[in-house]
Amino acid sequence: MDNIKYELTEADIPHTWYNPAVDVGGIAPILDPATRQPVSLDALARSMPPALVEQELSSEPEFEIPGPVRQLYAQWRSTPLFRARRLEKALDTPARIYYKFEGVAPTGSFKPNTALAQAYYNKQAGKTGLVGETGAGQWGSAVALAGALFDMKTKVFMVRVSFEQKPYRRTLMETYGSICTASPSTETESGRAVLAERPDHPGSLGVAKSEALQFAMANPEYGYTRGSGLNHVCAHQSVIGQEAVKQFELADDYPDIVVGAAGGGSNLAGLAFPFLRKKLAGGQDVRLIAVEPAACPTLTRGRIAYDHADSAGLTPLFRMHTLGHKFIPPAVHAGGLRAHNIAQVVSRAVETGLMEAIAVRQNDCFEAGVLFARAEGIVPAPESTHAIRGAVNEALRCREEGVGKTILLGLSGHGDFDLVAYQKYLAGTLSDDALSDQALQDGLDSIPSPVLV
């Protein structure tokens, strides 16, 4: 018995995005850091198009997906849902394991699901360009792709150390026509300030974000784009879970457990919340599990408090799990999970017990990733290995207990651009980048005081 692939016809690709805020009973208002009062619509509208402001604050359960976005989705969606029989066999488990594979998108991850949407709304609002920041390059690639497909120019500020060490992601963006700039740069005030203090500054996601925001303010024809965190971004990712729900109908099965990697939160929300919605509507019970790196344990060791989403403190305050906006995680290879904070909707789901959270170590994730690659033929992104580790743990528990549960894991992307990490793992030289109590405390101490919860 081999694997089975479940795909949908084009007609069954979702026509709406789910608003995840609805499923967690709403989210706390976003606050102005100066006044600590809710930010105004006008203030939000200064950095995002009206349609996205509306989605961000909406209490509607669904938003219609614009035709042109859905047409572009159809180039690689539905993404396949696989029954991983070979992995089950390798684990000798009675569990039924499924994975939803987002790596079939042209840039190899789930990120274009929202990049296309943000490009569309920004173009509709009169923007002719898009700007964003990127660390390892996943988000920057998605912005570059979206710009190419919507005929918009794109500008990406890429953390300098990645810009220099990972030239291929940068070349990918440039091949799509993007202008990719190492951050800190001399092009923005905040970049220049950082360089004045330290000319060889290696860059950080926080600095790159500040540069992208300032670039958008100085060049109003560019719309600023967001790779994760905000509610509308999580909503756009709901196509993942909505498709999975329909694909489970084809499989005549239903997950007892849904496992996703937890970074900024949008992939996890997109995968899990459509199942949560069914459960809340009286459907079958389902355990939702967020898996985060032990090196950046936002949900398992962070606090729920109002904090900035960027390290420089330029953004408003969001109520969420946070390790403090000055927290600097060890340099684990799952760059997409190195966030001090997480989307409000995911934070709220964990706070209210709708979702569980665990933290796992880097080497244990790569062990699961290599097992997966050899069984399934797909090399997972380092971020995705966290979901695999979580699913493998559950499958092994099923074996111990002799229980045949159905497990769905979110395979958020492929690892073709991350093979240097596998090289280290296979050579036995991958560190576990343990998090010190001091680093954790330093981070938590940066939560704005007096602490608002």
Place this chain on the structure above:
Amino acid sequence: MDNIKYELTEADIPHTWYNPAVDVGGIAPILDPATRQPVSLDALARSMPPALVEQELSSEPEFEIPGPVRQLYAQWRSTPLFRARRLEKALDTPARIYYKFEGVAPTGSFKPNTALAQAYYNKQAGKTGLVGETGAGQWGSAVALAGALFDMKTKVFMVRVSFEQKPYRRTLMETYGSICTASPSTETESGRAVLAERPDHPGSLGVAKSEALQFAMANPEYGYTRGSGLNHVCAHQSVIGQEAVKQFELADDYPDIVVGAAGGGSNLAGLAFPFLRKKLAGGQDVRLIAVEPAACPTLTRGRIAYDHADSAGLTPLFRMHTLGHKFIPPAVHAGGLRAHNIAQVVSRAVETGLMEAIAVRQNDCFEAGVLFARAEGIVPAPESTHAIRGAVNEALRCREEGVGKTILLGLSGHGDFDLVAYQKYLAGTLSDDALSDQALQDGLDSIPSPVLV
């Protein structure tokens, strides 16, 4: 109007492979270099399983695809056929351009179509391992994947210069569980002989092939695998064209022109020959165009003669277009097209006028590749940019002539592992690696004499 994707249901994935030899009226016998007489079945059976020997020499029109191979195909097949409306718009052409995209396979190219088949038959014949040689790594990755999926150990001899300069392809193979060895190595007689003469030898595909063959002879539990050239390999690739034929029915259209990149010949044969078969059976006329690099102009400047398939002269003699088995092409980035020879079936099609051939320059191909990436969102493999160049040329001719032809191009793989070439192209530092008359003459002079045609 946006792109349209045509996909088949699992039931419509082909159940048989087409034998391309039938479509060109049979191919010339393979000769023993010592006796210049046809090689015996027994001699062939020393290096391949009985089922593949049978396919190699068969005059049956079709071979049944074994169930387990077809089940594995279904993990990523059918591969999509796209109507490239955005590319048409970018070219302002009345032509209708379609592309068949093989890059959705886990290793990013068409190679697994035959690697899975060869793994299956070798396992059936009692082999527990697979061995092969690889240059840039496409074939080695496919062998490693096939080994993982059929629970067979795999050994890949990788040309040393690529082994050192392209560590990620090597890591991909190792992640699948393969043992990847730099060639020349000290593990085989031919490797040791080469190293004795030149300890810092950078390796070549010919040397790696000799090592893989000798390794298989010394370790009979390993089956030797072939990435291109032989008839059975071309047959396995016919799933590409067979699917495309059915997808054109869905599109209610039919190609006037089919364009593919010409290297070893199997991708081109697999794409084009199912259309040739329909034409020969009285169907619609279709022009088949082979596009090869000007740096390695096998079909356009080679001779039709009996020659070896490897540089060391270990293989039997095949009647085909050849630049001479000692021909060393300039180091263009389309490594998969740097072959001195081409599959007999493709050679025969060109010889008899069933197929046309053109040679194009590297920079012109990357120009077309970047245009394609920005219009279609997919970065093509350097090999595939040759097919794109050929299709773009035809589409521009349609614009000049005001004729709306239908063009199908074979997008044999994605370029995610080849971004260094795009980096050079975008920086304007990609050479055109012109072929000297002397190098060409040196190659042609190595055709075994007296020359048999």
